[in-house]
Amino acid sequence: MxxxxxxxxxxLSNVDSIVDTGTTLVVGDTESVAQLYEAIGGQDASNTVGEGYYTFPCNDVPSVSLTFGGKSFPISSSTFNLGQVSSGSSDCVGGIVGSSGESFWIVGDVxxxxxxxxxxxxKNRVGFADLA
Structure with a gap:
């Protein structure tokens, strides 16, 4: 990536990654995921949602994209936003999570x-194109 x-x-640049249709979220190493959320105003929710998860204000979904082969592909707010932390909460959960066991990113359904x-x-490669 x-x-x-x-x-x-x-x-982040030059990120080792795999593409996995069997993974729901986008999972990265703890440190680089923390860097991403720091840049977009996310808050660590490890103590409330679960280890490696981050939240953001539901009324301000951050703009996130991944670049492959020189082309940036945006992650829509509807797939990045996993929903409210709890019923009535003004904070929502982000679809990119950190894992201490990863040395690469797993690019999943989000x-x-x-x-x-x-x-x-x-040819041992993966290609992406914009949705029509």
Whole structure:
């Protein structure tokens, strides 16, 4: 992955990643996910939601995109926003989470729901295109 972008700027670059249709969220190493949420105004919710999760104000969903092959693909607010922390809460849970066991990012459905994806096993590559 060329970059992880938040709020219109590149926050992380040259990120090792795999694309996994069997993973619901986007999962990254704890440190780089913390950098992303710091850049977009997220709050650590490890003590309230779960280890590695972050929240943001529901009325201000951050702009996040991932760049592959020099092209940036936005994650829609509807897939990035996992919903309210609890009923009536003004804070929502972000779809990118940190995991201390990862040295690479796992790009799952939170991102994949926003693009067409082609897996080319013969050439060991993955391609993305904008949804029509």
């Amino acid at each position: 060329d970059a992880v972008n938040g709020g219109g700027q590149s926050v 991102f994949l729901a926003n693009v067409y994806t082609v897996f080319d096993l013969a």
